[in-house]
Amino acid sequence: MSSVKTISEKIMSAHSGVEAQAGQIVEAEIDYVMANDVTAPLAFQEFEALECEPKRDKIVLIPDHFVPNKDVASAEQAAEMRRFVQKYSLPHYFEVGRGGVCHQVMVDEGFAAPGRLIVGADSHTCTYGGINAFSTGIGSTEAAAVFAEGRLWFKVPEAIDVRLSGRFRGLVSGKDLIIKIITDIGVDGANYKAFEFSGAGVANVPVSDRLTVSNMAIEAGGKAGIFPCDEHTVSYIQGRVRGEYTPVAPDPGAVYSRTLEYDLGDLDYMVALPHLPSNGKPAAEVDVVIDQAFLGSCTNGRIEDLRTAAQVMKGKKVHKDVRMVVVPASTQVYQQAMEEGLLAEFVRSGAFVSGPTCAACLGGHMGVLAKGERCVSSTNRNFIGRMGHKDSEVYLAGPAVVAASAVAGRIVAPEAIQ
Amino acid sequence: MSIMNGKAHTFGDNLNTDYVISGKYKFKTLDMKELSKHVMEDIRPGFYDEIEEGDFVVAGENLGAGSSREQAPLVLKAAGIGAVVAKSFARIFYRNCINVGLPVVEVDTSQIEEGDVLEIDIAQGVVVNVTKNVTLQASPLPPVMMKILSDGGLAEHLKKHNGFALDEGD
Numbered sequence: 001m002s003s004v005k006t007i008s009e010k011i012m013s014a015h016s017g018v019e020a021q022a023g024q025i026v027e028a029e030i031d032y033v034m035a036n037d038v039t040a041p042l043a044f045q046e047f048e049a050l051e052c053e054p055k056r057d058k059i060v061l062i063p064d065h066f067v068p069n070k071d072v073a074s075a076e077q078a079a080e081m082r083r084f085v086q087k088y089s090l091p092h093y094f095e096v097g098r099g100g101v102c103h104q105v106m107v108d109e110g111f112a113a114p115g116r117l118i119v120g121a122d123s124h125t126c127t128y129g130g131i132n133a134f135s136t137g138i139g140s141t142e143a144a145a146v147f148a149e150g151r152l153w154f155k156v157p158e159a160i161d162v163r164l165s166g167r168f169r170g171l172v173s174g175k176d177l178i179i180k181i182i183t184d185i186g187v188d189g190a191n192y193k194a195f196e197f198s199g200a201g202v203a204n205v206p207v208s209d210r211l212t213v214s215n216m217a218i219e220a221g222g223k224a225g226i227f228p229c230d231e232h233t234v235s236y237i238q239g240r241v242r243g244e245y246t247p248v249a250p251d252p253g254a255v256y257s258r259t260l261e262y263d264l265g266d267l268d269y270m271v272a273l274p275h276l277p278s279n280g281k282p283a284a285e286v287d288v289v290i291d292q293a294f295l296g297s298c299t300n301g302r303i304e305d306l307r308t309a310a311q312v313m314k315g316k317k318v319h320k321d322v323r324m325v326v327v328p329a330s331t332q333v334y335q336q337a338m339e340e341g342l343l344a345e346f347v348r349s350g351a352f353v354s355g356p357t358c359a360a361c362l363g364g365h366m367g368v369l370a371k372g373e374r375c376v377s378s379t380n381r382n383f384i385g386r387m388g389h390k391d392s393e394v395y396l397a398g399p400a401v402v403a404a405s406a407v408a409g410r411i412v413a414p415e416a417i418q
Numbered sequence: 419m420s421i422m423n424g425k426a427h428t429f430g431d432n433l434n435t436d437y438v439i440s441g442k443y444k445f446k447t448l449d450m451k452e453l454s455k456h457v458m459e460d461i462r463p464g465f466y467d468e469i470e471e472g473d474f475v476v477a478g479e480n481l482g483a484g485s486s487r488e489q490a491p492l493v494l495k496a497a498g499i500g501a502v503v504a505k506s507f508a509r510i511f512y513r514n515c516i517n518v519g520l521p522v523v524e525v526d527t528s529q530i531e532e533g534d535v536l537e538i539d540i541a542q543g544v545v546v547n548v549t550k551n552v553t554l555q556a557s558p559l560p561p562v563m564m565k566i567l568s569d570g571g572l573a574e575h576l577k578k579h580n581g582f583a584l585d586e587g588d
Contacts, residue, residue: 123486139488139514188480362441383436385460
């Protein structure tokens with residue numbers, strides 16, 4: 001058996017107690033299991049049928065999809081979550097006003113950390129790979145199984161080595177990198193596999209951008225998207241992280257199923273056209289008129305994203321025919337943005353600013369699209385009907401393009417409005 | 419598991435879980451019968467009414483991409499779909515189907531057309547296209563998944579074995 005391992009193989013080995021190799025089935029100890037207001041109720045139902053005590057300290061519950069409650073049905077769903085939390089005295093629950101979009105809360109509150117194995121009943125759980133965790137999305141029944149057992153089975157994934165060099169130009173960011181990767185390999189290009197990022201360019205990708213890149217690993221079918229842990233990671237999680245953690249690096253000579261190489265300096269501002277995240281094109285070639293610009297979500301609702309957008313929009317106004325909706329990803333981000341004066345800047349420019357929630361990202365509330373409307377969005381999916389009517393369109397982009405397009409009234413790169 | 423019979427309803431590549439059941443309806447998350455009326459509605463309005471109990475959803479590559487919502491396989495089951503058949507599956511959907519007891523069949527679906535009558539033997543991994551008189555051999559289900567599926571899903575598996583029992587009998 002090879003002693004040379006990828007990051008994925010090392011984290012799986014450490015959590016299963018066996019020398020795990022790609023392709024092997026292992027049963028692993030889970031550090032944390034997360035569920036939100038739409039996936040948790042189904043998990044509760046399955047869990048109750050198992051008639052056992054939950055692994056309290058491992059469970060993190062965060063309402064975010066339809067809160068603050070958008071209607072009576074969503075209110076009932078959120079209430080069910082509270083009842084479960086009270087019934088079992090669960091310590092990790094983040095109420096409206098103290099939480100936000102689940103994946104950002106997992107980072108803000110220090111559950112996500114290097115070397116950990118985290119699962120979540122939401123496909124974008126892969127986000128925490130940005131800080132060197134192995135994290136992946138599961139279904140509600142599996143979440144219930146982890147509530148009960150604290151363990152889950154995995155097929156140890158093969159890894160794709162993504163070697164980065166150079167540094168981003170201007171306000172090009174992690175979003176542009178991941179749209180480019182998905183466009184190159186397709187929406188199932190990483191199915192059953194984990195991306196592992198490497199190379200001198202990693203140091204030039206801010207940690208918030210790494211979280212964006214890892215967040216969208218699933219849009220190529222990826223099971224995870226993992227960055228190495230470096231001094232930027234350590235300073236990013238300082239003051240947030242709970243407990244001890246163990247950074248994990250790949251062994252030299254680890255075996256990858258495929259290698260991709262990107263010079264960050266070659267990347268353009270990218271836009272993924274309807275209706276797949278793999279329909280990427282340079283922003284300058286898109287030029288479509290928009291009705292809405294959405295800035296937020298687990299993909300690009302972090303403080304760094306809001307700073308970028310505010311910088312692009314400074315002294316400018318949202319186009320008269322455009323609604324801009326700004327939704328900071330978490331309470332911490334919201335407060336920070338308030339203290340830095342960013343929210344005031346957005347309001348002054350004519351944008352609508354809301355408290356943290358998933359909002360229109362999945363067509364839930366706060367910015368749902370009418371028939372024929374187009375939205376440039378910092379979110380992660382542009383499927384048919386994703387943000388509203390089946391005949392509406394979503395164009396995925398990074399925060400700089402979203403902000404510039406809100407001002408221009410059409411999709412443009414930020415240089416176009418300078 | 420017995421042999422299943424039903425009609426094929428065909429879809430293309432990358433049929434994602436948003437299309438199976440839109441995120442817009444997830445606030446009604448536990449009422450599968452109600453949710454199932456909206457199955458595939460953004461890409462094939464009226465699909466719910468086309469389904470007869472035991473029919474199959476037949477797709478191309480990467481069936482079930484996107485969201486981890488377990489409502490997707492549950493809604494298909496509630497709508498009467500007996501199994502999902504595709505050239506390949508996205509991994510979370512694949513696991514979810516097994517966990518809720520909806521059989522998955524990975525097979526070359528290029529010779530299956532809308533309305534073809536299929537006969538599927540899950541245990542043997544054989545799909546017979548009765549209409550076209552063609553027999554297709556499916557990729558075998560991994561032993562772990564066969565075990566969970568034959569126990570009736572993950573919750574039943576855990577109850578039966580008082581925890582995970584994935585190594586036994588492989």
